[in-house]
Amino acid sequence: MDATHEDEHGTAAAGETVGELGELAVLERVTRRLPSGSPLLGPGDDCAVVAAPDGRFVVTTDMMVHGPDFRWAWSSPEDVGWKAAATNLSDVAAMGAVPSGLVVAIAAPRSTPVAVLEGVADGFRLACAALAPDCGVVGGDLSTSATFSLTVTAFGDLEGRAPVVRSGAQGGDVLAVSGELGPAARGLARLFRDGVGADGEPSAARVVASGADTDPDVARQRRPVPPIADGPLAAAAGATAMLDLSDGLAIDAGRLARASGVTLELDGAPDGTALDGAVPDGTALHGGEDHGLLATFPAGTRLPGGFRRIGMVRDRLPSGGPGGGADGGAASGIDVVRGGVPVPTTGWDPYADWDGAAG
């Protein structure tokens, strides 16, 4: 199932695969490209030591696997490092915290060119510089595997504030979003449409030949730009609930609604054309991987940073038709409505929907 990396990255020069070079030499070459941040104690011991000034830290972990989560034919090593950093930084921001460090575990086939790992490291450096300049990679692990994967664990500092959880939204609050809605999903759709060869497999050559390579939506799929700084700004402005839009506005709004026991009423008409500009293809509502922030604020709050209003929080409406909960399905009541019509809050389950043989 997993093609070798010689096929995907061209033939590496002699002595230039991780198997040929050995773990220590690879680590030396990769580590110098990573952003170091400012841990109290960096790599080289059994643990790093990171500051937690207010006596707490937030932590999240997320794994990206070649196949279901990314394809070398569609993403460069720099893209993969960037995305792994960005998605984890976004989870930290969604608590209202400032990112304070990352640790990264990579499993790579022995045939992987060392240049691929250097590119992944460059992606981490570029993403941290762009999104969270004070945050670096404070530790890591390198393993062999038949399947390439990265696991990132990210930490953050709440700066003395309470964490902003999903369950705090109250009837009467304003519903707001920060960050783009839709481009990452449109970019992925374009890759599935134009970036696949006659054999049904992802094809880097087709991505270039079709022009998808320079599509701004494809760029956002490859390198999402979550509004990291808006997380702490929202917390400081009094946000009552917040989460990262990883799976799409509809499904993530459903999660916030169920956790808080409220109904979220989106502004605009049922067909969605009024939401966040005219986006008639549904990706603003159902497209994932943009990693914007969805938050609720007390009525009258001056919305901070890039947040703009997209709706209101209502006391929970009873179920009366379609549109009930998807996660678990046990919560009764309506999660999300627009123009009086419930919005389906179903979304993507990697186990249920992913066909490992396709795309």
Next chain:
Amino acid sequence: MDATHEDEHGTAAAGETVGELGELAVLERVTRRLPSGSPLLGPGDDCAVVAAPDGRFVVTTDMMVHGPDFRWAWSSPEDVGWKAAATNLSDVAAMGAVPSGLVVAIAAPRSTPVAVLEGVADGFRLACAALAPDCGVVGGDLSTSATFSLTVTAFGDLEGRAPVVRSGAQGGDVLAVSGELGPAARGLARLFRDGVGADGEPSAARVVASGADTDPDVARQRRPVPPIADGPLAAAAGATAMLDLSDGLAIDAGRLARASGVTLELDGAPDGTALDGAVPDGTALHGGEDHGLLATFPAGTRLPGGFRRIGMVRDRLPSGGPGGGADGGAASGIDVVRGGVPVPTTGWDPYADWDGAAG
């Protein structure tokens, strides 16, 4: 390269693989078996929140991959969960810290029976209960992959003490070890000898038929018992340097010696029979995966917990023959001597030595 899990775990009942059940249902079944610990905020939001009472935390991450790091034919799911927890807890202890939480990312083939993930969760619960009762799994991630892997990130609390690093050993200090030396490597050697079928592949049936299944050394390879509590005890007793014995006493002693710029002189004769009882097969010196603790203490320190003296720290001896540094190789001088003879501090490099097709 990676066999399917139907082959390795028997055929799961209908609806009982992770692919059939779906991510949310799997998470629900797995999460309830995990140790919860006592985070300030547990799973269910974008991040967990963990206490860091003295304003710092230690962090380490480590990945275990099916194939190079474990085989289902040799280890049960409970064994794999136990070992993943124990090895990370040991890195926390080696800084002198008390484990305060774990996050776990698992990638599993769709064909994996849910019972396998439940078993892994049971292993985490059993290991935390035995080794670090206040520590639990505060967050995680579940992904699909052609290759089963677990990435554990562990945190710890220094309780106001300075972290015990590798570089603090001083000439005149006592060299001491806590935990067993050798059984995990002897257990692995037994599995390679007696647990392989006629086709050269690991065989659960052969493990049982050969009696290896009840060998105490095999039990230690499957479920190492690192002396977690001795880490903070060593720090409190004034340890000047410490590390986790993951790759064997010789190579890890070499790391400590080079980091500190000293030579470590082991007690006993050059053939090693005097070290830690009579262990003539060399596993006490060169066997890995026991995850004991190696530490140095000022002369005259009453050794805490399970620590016992195995040698002395000397000012660094100049190179004069074999036995120089292995890691990097640039450090001149002798790392480890015994009976006046340098001890080779070479060890296992997963990239250089692992043959993915064997064992």
